[in-house]
Amino acid sequence: MNPRKTEFVLTLIAGITGVIAGFTGIMGGGLMTAALSSSELTSEAGIYGSDVDAIVSASGIMVVVASFALIIGVVLFVFAFLIKKNAKVFGILTLILGVVGFFLVGLLWIVPGILAIIAGIMCLARKVPDFY
Structure with missing residues (x-):
């Protein structure tokens, strides 16, 4: 079982919808x-x-500005695969990118921003048992 599956899925969806928001x-x-x-x-x-x-x-x-949001969406997509390696660092980075996107494209960033913020908070707050 993957201990960070929820964070992975949330960040992956945030990255995909961030790319869509950037293209839009x-x-x-x-x-x-x-x-x-x-x-x-x-x-x-x-x-x-x-x-x-x-x-x-x-x-x-x-x-x-939307080009920068597109880049942030791609970076969030990559972070989804790296969260399993170091959850604290990539959780902080995901949280920061989720907030920064709101300043770039505003309302287009509602879905990816909220998902990235939730995933970042979960990476920082959730403790995974040692037996994984």
């Missing part, structure tokens, strides 16, 4: 940048000049 943020920012770069669309919406430039640059920043 990248696609959303990219689509917004592409749509607002169209002069026909912005003139129909009544957005002109510096407003368009500000929104396009904010969309570009969203793509960059």
Whole structure:
């Protein structure tokens, strides 16, 4: 029996949903940048000049930030397999990455963030018997 199976599964799901959240943020920012770069669309919406430039640059920043969230999702996926080796260290790192993701992509990070925080707390709080 695997003593850290729950933490493994939670971190694995957090990593997979984190990758999905990162891709969603990248696609959303990219689509917004592409749509607002169209002069026909912005003139129909009544957005002109510096407003368009500000929104396009904010969309570009969203793509960059979502790329970091994608990287965090991949790292959480890798941490799922390393939790069995050293639960305390990777539990702390999982907990930190779960919190950092909220600052990057906000609401897109609800599911992976909560799962990563729960897995990190379980790694730190749960004592595994020595006979495993």
